[in-house]
Amino acid sequence: MKQFRILAIGLLTTGLFFSSCSNDDTPEHIHDHDTIHEVELTVSNADGTNPKTYSFEHGKDFGDKIELEKAKTYKFEITAFEAHKDGGHVNIIKHIIEEKDEHFIVYNTAGLDITLTREDDATTTRKDGNKLGIKTHVTGNKNASGIFMFELKHEPTSVDANANNQFGSATGGSTDILAKFPMEIK
Amino acid sequence: MKLYFWLIFLLGIIPLSAQNCNLKLQGKVIDFHNGMELEQVEIKQLSTNRIVYTNEDGNFVFDKLCSGTHEFLLKHHDCDDTVMKIDIHENKIVEWFLEHHIIELEQLEAHGAVKREISTAVEQHIHIKEIREKSAETLGSALKTISGVSALESGNSIIKPMIHGLHSSRLIILNGGTRQEDMEWGVEHSPNIDLNSFHDLRVIKGSAALRYGGDAIAGVVLAEHPILPRKNEWKGETTLTGIYNGKGGAGNLLVHKGFNSPLAFQLQTSYKKHGDFKSPDYYLRNSGAETKAFFGEVGYNTFENKLNLSYSYYNTDLGILKAAHIGNLNDLVNAINSDIPLTNNTFSYKLDKPYQHISHHLAQIKGEKRFKNLGKLEANYAFQFNKRQEFDNRLGEVKETPSMDTELTTQSTEAVFSLDKWDKTKVYSGVNWAYQRSFSLPETRIKRLIPDYQMYKIGAFAGIDIDLTQEIKFTGGLRYDFRKLNTKKYYYKLYWEKKNYDKDFQNNIIGDFNNQWLVQFGLDNHAVSTSLGLGYKPNAYREINLNYGLANRAPNPAELFSEGLHHSAFSIELGDVRLQQEKAHKISLNYYEKWNILSDVSLNVLGYFNYIKDYIYQIPTGLEYTIRGSFPVWSFEQINASIIGADLDLDIDWNKKISSKSSFAYLYANDLSNNLPLINMPPWELNQSIKYDFQTKNKAFVSMEIDWVGKQNRFPDYNFEIDVIENNMNIRKLVDISSSEKSYLLLGVKVGISFPINKYKANLNLHLKNISNTKYRNYLNRFRYYADEMGRQIQLQLNIKF
Numbered sequence: 001m002k003q004f005r006i007l008a009i010g011l012l013t014t015g016l017f018f019s020s021c022s023n024d025d026t027p028e029h030i031h032d033h034d035t036i037h038e039v040e041l042t043v044s045n046a047d048g049t050n051p052k053t054y055s056f057e058h059g060k061d062f063g064d065k066i067e068l069e070k071a072k073t074y075k076f077e078i079t080a081f082e083a084h085k086d087g088g089h090v091n092i093i094k095h096i097i098e099e100k101d102e103h104f105i106v107y108n109t110a111g112l113d114i115t116l117t118r119e120d121d122a123t124t125t126r127k128d129g130n131k132l133g134i135k136t137h138v139t140g141n142k143n144a145s146g147i148f149m150f151e152l153k154h155e156p157t158s159v160d161a162n163a164n165n166q167f168g169s170a171t172g173g174s175t176d177i178l179a180k181f182p183m184e185i186k
Numbered sequence: 187m188k189l190y191f192w193l194i195f196l197l198g199i200i201p202l203s204a205q206n207c208n209l210k211l212q213g214k215v216i217d218f219h220n221g222m223e224l225e226q227v228e229i230k231q232l233s234t235n236r237i238v239y240t241n242e243d244g245n246f247v248f249d250k251l252c253s254g255t256h257e258f259l260l261k262h263h264d265c266d267d268t269v270m271k272i273d274i275h276e277n278k279i280v281e282w283f284l285e286h287h288i289i290e291l292e293q294l295e296a297h298g299a300v301k302r303e304i305s306t307a308v309e310q311h312i313h314i315k316e317i318r319e320k321s322a323e324t325l326g327s328a329l330k331t332i333s334g335v336s337a338l339e340s341g342n343s344i345i346k347p348m349i350h351g352l353h354s355s356r357l358i359i360l361n362g363g364t365r366q367e368d369m370e371w372g373v374e375h376s377p378n379i380d381l382n383s384f385h386d387l388r389v390i391k392g393s394a395a396l397r398y399g400g401d402a403i404a405g406v407v408l409a410e411h412p413i414l415p416r417k418n419e420w421k422g423e424t425t426l427t428g429i430y431n432g433k434g435g436a437g438n439l440l441v442h443k444g445f446n447s448p449l450a451f452q453l454q455t456s457y458k459k460h461g462d463f464k465s466p467d468y469y470l471r472n473s474g475a476e477t478k479a480f481f482g483e484v485g486y487n488t489f490e491n492k493l494n495l496s497y498s499y500y501n502t503d504l505g506i507l508k509a510a511h512i513g514n515l516n517d518l519v520n521a522i523n524s525d526i527p528l529t530n531n532t533f534s535y536k537l538d539k540p541y542q543h544i545s546h547h548l549a550q551i552k553g554e555k556r557f558k559n560l561g562k563l564e565a566n567y568a569f570q571f572n573k574r575q576e577f578d579n580r581l582g583e584v585k586e587t588p589s590m591d592t593e594l595t596t597q598s599t600e601a602v603f604s605l606d607k608w609d610k611t612k613v614y615s616g617v618n619w620a621y622q623r624s625f626s627l628p629e630t631r632i633k634r635l636i637p638d639y640q641m642y643k644i645g646a647f648a649g650i651d652i653d654l655t656q657e658i659k660f661t662g663g664l665r666y667d668f669r670k671l672n673t674k675k676y677y678y679k680l681y682w683e684k685k686n687y688d689k690d691f692q693n694n695i696i697g698d699f700n701n702q703w704l705v706q707f708g709l710d711n712h713a714v715s716t717s718l719g720l721g722y723k724p725n726a727y728r729e730i731n732l733n734y735g736l737a738n739r740a741p742n743p744a745e746l747f748s749e750g751l752h753h754s755a756f757s758i759e760l761g762d763v764r765l766q767q768e769k770a771h772k773i774s775l776n777y778y779e780k781w782n783i784l785s786d787v788s789l790n791v792l793g794y795f796n797y798i799k800d801y802i803y804q805i806p807t808g809l810e811y812t813i814r815g816s817f818p819v820w821s822f823e824q825i826n827a828s829i830i831g832a833d834l835d836l837d838i839d840w841n842k843k844i845s846s847k848s849s850f851a852y853l854y855a856n857d858l859s860n861n862l863p864l865i866n867m868p869p870w871e872l873n874q875s876i877k878y879d880f881q882t883k884n885k886a887f888v889s890m891e892i893d894w895v896g897k898q899n900r901f902p903d904y905n906f907e908i909d910v911i912e913n914n915m916n917i918r919k920l921v922d923i924s925s926s927e928k929s930y931l932l933l934g935v936k937v938g939i940s941f942p943i944n945k946y947k948a949n950l951n952l953h954l955k956n957i958s959n960t961k962y963r964n965y966l967n968r969f970r971y972y973a974d975e976m977g978r979q980i981q982l983q984l985n986i987k988f
Contacts, residue, residue: 027637028628029676029702030628030631030634031631032631035813036813057813058811099581109911110915146914154513154579155579174511174512174579175516178513
């Protein structure tokens with residue numbers, strides 16, 4: 001009889017659970033906190049005047065088209081990694097800079113002839129002396145149109161800021177950002 | 187028991203006797219379970235040590251008894267010793283019942299012939315000895331030693347068992363009688379079970395065991411704890427294992443105690459830890475793991491009544507190979523093209539991100555009541571709580587916050603009545619209920635991988651097991667399942683439209699959150715599953731079984747609701763709420779033969795054909811651009827599939843000293859809808875071992891093992907090309923995610939010896955695996971693109987029984 005009683009109690013308890021849990025609450029809406037959905041690149045004259053912002057957004061193959069004058073040096077600065085935070089946006093570039101020793105930016109082009117120099121100051125230079133690559137100077141050498149690209153690498157095993165004429169190189173690690181901008185030099 | 191005595195007492199023929207010491211006790215000893223008379227039962231009168239034995243009809247006579255209370259000790263080779271107490275004041279006829287099943291199980295288990303779940307469905311076992319040998323490994327790697335069982339792996343610690351090419355929600359694992367619920371829907375979620383807490387693992391290939399569910403398209407693994415002891419003594423064992431590769435080890439301790447009464451308990455705990463494993467050429471950075479587990483059970487078990495309470499706890503941290511943590515398809519191409527992982531390949535015990543932190547609690551109460559000459563009623567209630575946290579590389583404030591933090595709570599009850607009063611027919615019937623709730627903590631600040639849901643499951647089943655003749659058996663089963671799944675999920679509007687949900691499910695939308703809809707679903711599934719079996723066993727040397735099973739599996743939450751980037755699986759996963767139930771028809775024919783040639787030769791061949799209608803699988807269906815670069819999109823789709831295969835086991839005892847075991851498995855799987863081979867199916871595998879037993883008192887042996895795995899030549903080509911910018915050029919590169927890996931052959935050697943330490947029995951084993959340090963990759967390892975498998979392993983193990 002004991003077993004019957006246990007069984008009965010067991011079934012009843014389950015019944016209780018079934019009924020008490022049937023009110024399914026609406027799940028809290030989560031704003032993706034740290035997923036970067038937009039990257040901003042600010043291009044200005046070498047002295048910082050006349051800044052223009054170019055954006056590369058999640059879900060798109062390319063960002064805004066960048067137009068440069070041939071033989072003129074521009075200041076390029078990656079100014080924003082926009083992430084959602086509780087409905088609004090938040091620029092998490094400061095976190096990248098805080099964790100600069102785990103990060104590195106590698107530049108690349110397709111069909112372009114440009115000179116790139118890393119202009120990072122101490123705040124954006126890694127402990128190993130490699131400049132992160134957030135701030136650069138870019139000069140277009142020939143009339144051309146092509147693709148200007150940079151990648152933000154996370155935890156690469158080795159980096160070299162001076163490799164490939166300061167475009168930089170990195171081995172291993174994972175790619176956090178891959179931003180491609182069409183670029184025209186004329 | 188008293189009730190029976192009184193009944194018998196009242197019914198008995200009671201000749202009167204005037205003499206005080208000339209009373210006669212006549213009786214019959216009967217198997218409580220099936221009512222059979224028990225022969226050769228020793229009955230000892232404890233006051234005089236006088237002994238009589240039952241005859242072939244189970245009858246006995248004790249004469250010259252004096253008036254008063256007498257105690258008799260009943261002994262039978264298949265039964266527990268039992269003391270019967272009786273008042274005798276006149277001649278008496280009694281019926282005494284003995285339970286012979288507990289011991290029978292323990293005895294038979296040692297010989298690998300436990301009573302089967304379904305008498306026509308052949309079961310294969312991993313016995314305690316092998317479980318102990320694999321103490322430092324996982325459930326998945328232990329099960330792989332059975333022919334036809336392979337595993338879907340993510341590195342060397344996440345091993346999901348696979349039967350005949352099928353895994354995850356298609357495979358039911360019974361953890362001490364309760365269906366394990368541990369988010370088995372994830373490809374990189376391995377069973378959260380401690381191998382060390384079990385005494386026996388039984389594998390039923392196929393869906394015949396309908397009692398446990400109608401959805402076991404792959405099969406059922408019954409993981410069973412040791413049976414509680416009777417004797418009033420402390421018993422136990424400890425196993426210490428050291429492993430060279432991974433520089434780690436495992437410790438296991440089991441103690442149990444009986445009280446010469448129905449009461450008994452057992453406690454078991456284990457701990458294991460290792461650092462990074464090493465492939466032949468480099469360390470596999472972040473492949474370490476740490477596991478803590480505990481199991482405790484207390485039981486009060488008599489002939490008629492059984493009540494057991496148990497609790498098990500499992501806690502593990504599993505590192506995810508650093509090399510497998512890549513950002514986008516460019517990284518994947520670089521990884522595939524690089525011979526060695528592009529990570530810092532030095533040894534460490536430290537677990538870096540990404541890693542998984544998982545805990546599983548299971549508390550259960552099981553009751554059983556036997557009814558004389560009728561059968562038994564079993565009932566249980568179980569509570570399970572599974573918590574999975576996955577840590578990834580994150581930035582800023584959420585750096586230490588897991589990117590997945592999901593809790594799964596399951597409550598289940600079951601009641602089963604088995605009617606076994608007849609000798610030739612057994613009938614069982616029962617019901618299961620389950621309620622499950624999955625909840626993801628919003629504190630992760632990442633869109634949930636699967637939505638929060640509530641699931642209700644009710645199943646009712648009945649089965650029959652008939653001996654048609656002495657040689658022919660028939661089994662049949664029928665099961666009905668109902669599942670209700672309620673969920674509220676946030677869908678990206680983009681995805682919602684892409685899947686055309688706006689046409690079919692617009693009425694399910696209950697909220698608008700900028701770029702997302704909040705949608706409510708209540709999905710109902712009904713299913714009827716059946717199993718039929720025919721067995722022919724003319725003698726103990728030959729057995730042929732034919733089985734048919736129809737199993738139905740409702741889609742799991744990942745298949746229905748995945749949406750977005752699953753970083754740990756390196757893919758954008760898209761589920762489909764329109765998915766229907768999978769329906770599998772499986773026919774299998776098993777042939778067993780044993781010959782009295784050499785010392786002993788036995789062969790088991792299992793052939794099967796599985797046709798699965800609406801088989802759910804995940805295939806690459808395109809590329810998607812994210813801010814990280816391009817990712818492959820893996821969609822859950824439904825097709826019709828067929829799997830034909832065979833498992834073969836040949837055991838030969840060449841003479842008293844030399845024995846060998848061979849097993850072979852092959853399957854041929856097709857996507858019938860697209861006329862392609864089926865993705866991720868195991869290649870052929872041949873396992874051989876030959877053992878030399880020195881036949882000495884210390885049980886010394888040496889054995890050699892060969893594991894030979896073929897190349898899977900049948901795989902669908904889902905390769906694609908991506909644009910990569912390199913050297914001022916835009917180049918197209920092939921991403922080869924489809925090609926299988928080369929065939930490989932691994933050699934192993936095992937030596938062992940037994941010796942006493944004081945009064946205890948000790949075993950010492952040395953096991954060398956992959957002796958030649960062969961470099962290889964495994965097609966069924968999801969990390970095969972990134973690194974080689976583990977190289978040479980040396981394991982030293984000491985087991986002491988006390």
